[in-house]
Amino acid sequence: MGNLKSISDIDFHNLIKPEYFPSPDAWEDQVLYFLLLDRFSDNKEKGFLDNEGNIIGTGNTAKYLPVDFENAIQTDPEAATWREAGQKFVGGNLVGLKSKIGYLKRLGISAIWISPVFKQVASQETYHGYGIQDFLDIEPRFGTTQDLIDVVKTAHEHGIYVILDIILNHSGDVFGYINGQPDYQNGKTFPVEGFRNAAGTPDLPLGLVGDDKYPDAAIWPKELQTADAFTQKGKIIHWDDSPEFLEGDFEVLKDLHHGSGTVDNYSPSDTLIALTKAYKYWIALTDIDGFRIDTVKHMDPGATRYFASVIKEFTMTIGKENFYLIGEITGGRQRAFDTLEITGLNAALGIDDIPDKMEYLVKGYRNPADYFNLFRNSELVHKESHIWFRNKVVTLFDDHDQVRKGDNKARFCANDSGALSLIAVVGLNLTSLGIPCIYYGTEQGFDGKGGNDRYIRESMFGGDFGAFRSKHAHFFDEENPRFPEIAKIAAIRKEHFALRRGRQYLRQISGNGTEFGYPVLMGDRMTTIVAWSRICDEEEILCAFNTDQENETIAYVTIDESLHEIDSNLKCLYASAPSPAQVNVETRNGKAVRLTIPPAGFVIYG
Known part of the structure; x- marks a missing residue:
C-alpha cells in the first residue's frame, strides 16, 4: 500500500474484500460534517473526551479558554506570524481525526466529509488538499494509507459514514509553462517547459519520468505523465464563458483532458480512465461510502457521466448499493439540477444559492419564500408532476470557499450578531429539506473574521493558527453551550x-x-x-x-x-x-x- 506508481499495479481481484460497510438506506437521513483535515486535529490535544467518552490528560495542547481570545495577535509581529501561518500546512492529520470520531458522534454527526487526502505537490503549501501530485498515495503530512483505513474503520464502528473529497477536473501545479502561467486565449495551446521536480523547478520532460526515480516530481500514476493528459490552455479568466471554463486551468492547478464527444457518445481519454480506476482503488481499499467531486462545473458532462456510471457499477458489485456522489456545481439551481439529470450524480452541493439564502434569512435580510422555494420546483428538472428535492441538495451555510462573499469572507458568527442566531441557523439547516452539512468549528462558534480564505479555515487544534486569532489552544469543548444544543436538534431529527x-x-x-x-x-x-x-x-x-x-x-x-x-x-x-x-x-x-x-x-x- 502507498507505493503504487501505475494503474496496472492495482490488483482488484485480491484487493476487493469479502464484505463492505453497507450504504445508508437514505442519505437525507444523515447529518454531514465537512472538515479540512490540515485544520482539524493533530492528535496532541489534552482535556478532551476520547472516542469512548473518557477524558484525555496527555498531549500538550490545552483547551481554549476566554483568556486565549486573540492571544496570537497582541503585537504587529505576532499578528503577522499568525496570518502567515494560515497560508501553510499547520499539522492536522488522519490520526488526529481518528481520535475525534467520538466527539463527532456525540455532536450528532453521522457522515464525515473529509477534504482531499492525496499527495500534494511537494514544493507548495496546498494544505487544503486540492493540488494533487499523486492520485495513488496519501499526503505524508496527513499520514499513511493505513491511517486512512483506520479512520474509516473507526468511523464505521461508531455508525458514521465517510465521504472523501476528490478531484477529477485538475491536478496540482505539476508542470510549468514557458514564460510563466498564461491566461486562456480563445482555446490556444501554450508551450510547456516541463514537469516540476521536487523543488518546483519545471526541468523534467513532459513525458514518462521513470517508475520510482522521481516520486515527488511530475504526476502519478505514470499513465498521466504525457502531454495529452493536460489541455495546456492557460488559466480561466472568464469563469462562465464556454468552452473556457471547461478547458482552462483552475488558477495554477492544471486542467486534465478527459476526452471528447457528446454526453451520449462520450469517448473517455486514457487520463479519465486512469483516474476512475484510481478512485475505484481507494473505495476497494478503504471502504469509504461516497465522494464529493470538486469543480464539476468545469468538467464535460460526458466525462462526469462516465465517472459516475463506472463508480456506481463498481460499488454495486461490492455491496455498496447507495454509494453517494455529490457534485460541486456552481452557477445556480438550473445548472445544478440539469447536471444531476444528465450525469447521474446523486446530489449537488449548495455552494451558491443555499448558503446565501440560509444565512441571511435567519439574520432577517432575505424573503423566506426565496429559501424554501429552492427545494420545490418540478419544472426545473422537466418533470410534469411535483417533486421535492430532499435528497438532491447538500445544504450548508458556512464553507471553506465562500465564493459568494468575494472579499468579505467570514463565517456566520462574524457579522450581524451572528453568534446570537447560530442555533437558529443550525436548526433551519437540520430540519428543512436537503442533506444538512455542518462546517467544522460551527459547533464552537468560529467567526472566521478577516475577509480571506485562510480566516475561514481556522485550526481546531490551535497550533500557530487557532480560531479567534489564538494559538496553542484546542477547541474540542463539548461543554461549549452551542455543542449540546446542536446535538439535541440532531437527536430530534434522527427520532x-x-x-x-x-x-x-x-x-x-x-x-x-x-x-x-x-x-x-x-x-x-x-x-x-x-x-x-x-x-x-x-x-x-x-x-x-x-x-x-x-x-x-x-x-x-x-x-x-x-x-x-x-x-x-x-x-x-x-x-x-x-x-x-x-x-x-x-x-x-x-x-x-x-x-x-x-x-x-x-x-x-x-
Missing part, C-alpha cells in the same frame, strides 16, 4: 422521520390571529417569526425561528387542517431558550397555534 424525509411547507403567520400571510422582507431587515412544517404520513413537525435578536416575538402559525383536532396540542420537542411546553390548536385560518419564541430563538413542536 422523527418527518424531519428527515417529509414534505415541507412554509407557514403563514399572524400577529392578531385574524390576518394571515407569509412573512416577507419589508425595508432593510425583517423581524418576525419564520415557521415551516415537515409532514410525513400523519405526522406534522412544526419548526420556527425568530429573526428578531432583541425581542421575544409572538405569532399565530398555520398548521395542517386535516391532521389536528381543535383544542388538541403540540408539545415542545426543542427550544433554544425557555418556551411554552405546549401550544393549543385553534380555529384560525383553518387551524393554527400561537408560538412564543425568544430573541433569535429556535423551536420545534410536534
Whole structure:
C-alpha cells in the first residue's frame, strides 16, 4: 500500500474484500460534517473526551479558554506570524481525526466529509488538499494509507459514514509553462517547459519520468505523465464563458483532458480512465461510502457521466448499493439540477444559492419564500408532476470557499450578531429539506473574521493558527453551550422521520390571529417569526425561528387542517431558550397555534 506508481499495479481481484460497510438506506437521513483535515486535529490535544467518552490528560495542547481570545495577535509581529501561518500546512492529520470520531458522534454527526487526502505537490503549501501530485498515495503530512483505513474503520464502528473529497477536473501545479502561467486565449495551446521536480523547478520532460526515480516530481500514476493528459490552455479568466471554463486551468492547478464527444457518445481519454480506476482503488481499499467531486462545473458532462456510471457499477458489485456522489456545481439551481439529470450524480452541493439564502434569512435580510422555494420546483428538472428535492441538495451555510462573499469572507458568527442566531441557523439547516452539512468549528462558534480564505479555515487544534486569532489552544469543548444544543436538534431529527424525509411547507403567520400571510422582507431587515412544517404520513413537525435578536416575538402559525383536532396540542420537542411546553390548536385560518419564541430563538413542536 502507498507505493503504487501505475494503474496496472492495482490488483482488484485480491484487493476487493469479502464484505463492505453497507450504504445508508437514505442519505437525507444523515447529518454531514465537512472538515479540512490540515485544520482539524493533530492528535496532541489534552482535556478532551476520547472516542469512548473518557477524558484525555496527555498531549500538550490545552483547551481554549476566554483568556486565549486573540492571544496570537497582541503585537504587529505576532499578528503577522499568525496570518502567515494560515497560508501553510499547520499539522492536522488522519490520526488526529481518528481520535475525534467520538466527539463527532456525540455532536450528532453521522457522515464525515473529509477534504482531499492525496499527495500534494511537494514544493507548495496546498494544505487544503486540492493540488494533487499523486492520485495513488496519501499526503505524508496527513499520514499513511493505513491511517486512512483506520479512520474509516473507526468511523464505521461508531455508525458514521465517510465521504472523501476528490478531484477529477485538475491536478496540482505539476508542470510549468514557458514564460510563466498564461491566461486562456480563445482555446490556444501554450508551450510547456516541463514537469516540476521536487523543488518546483519545471526541468523534467513532459513525458514518462521513470517508475520510482522521481516520486515527488511530475504526476502519478505514470499513465498521466504525457502531454495529452493536460489541455495546456492557460488559466480561466472568464469563469462562465464556454468552452473556457471547461478547458482552462483552475488558477495554477492544471486542467486534465478527459476526452471528447457528446454526453451520449462520450469517448473517455486514457487520463479519465486512469483516474476512475484510481478512485475505484481507494473505495476497494478503504471502504469509504461516497465522494464529493470538486469543480464539476468545469468538467464535460460526458466525462462526469462516465465517472459516475463506472463508480456506481463498481460499488454495486461490492455491496455498496447507495454509494453517494455529490457534485460541486456552481452557477445556480438550473445548472445544478440539469447536471444531476444528465450525469447521474446523486446530489449537488449548495455552494451558491443555499448558503446565501440560509444565512441571511435567519439574520432577517432575505424573503423566506426565496429559501424554501429552492427545494420545490418540478419544472426545473422537466418533470410534469411535483417533486421535492430532499435528497438532491447538500445544504450548508458556512464553507471553506465562500465564493459568494468575494472579499468579505467570514463565517456566520462574524457579522450581524451572528453568534446570537447560530442555533437558529443550525436548526433551519437540520430540519428543512436537503442533506444538512455542518462546517467544522460551527459547533464552537468560529467567526472566521478577516475577509480571506485562510480566516475561514481556522485550526481546531490551535497550533500557530487557532480560531479567534489564538494559538496553542484546542477547541474540542463539548461543554461549549452551542455543542449540546446542536446535538439535541440532531437527536430530534434522527427520532422523527418527518424531519428527515417529509414534505415541507412554509407557514403563514399572524400577529392578531385574524390576518394571515407569509412573512416577507419589508425595508432593510425583517423581524418576525419564520415557521415551516415537515409532514410525513400523519405526522406534522412544526419548526420556527425568530429573526428578531432583541425581542421575544409572538405569532399565530398555520398548521395542517386535516391532521389536528381543535383544542388538541403540540408539545415542545426543542427550544433554544425557555418556551411554552405546549401550544393549543385553534380555529384560525383553518387551524393554527400561537408560538412564543425568544430573541433569535429556535423551536420545534410536534
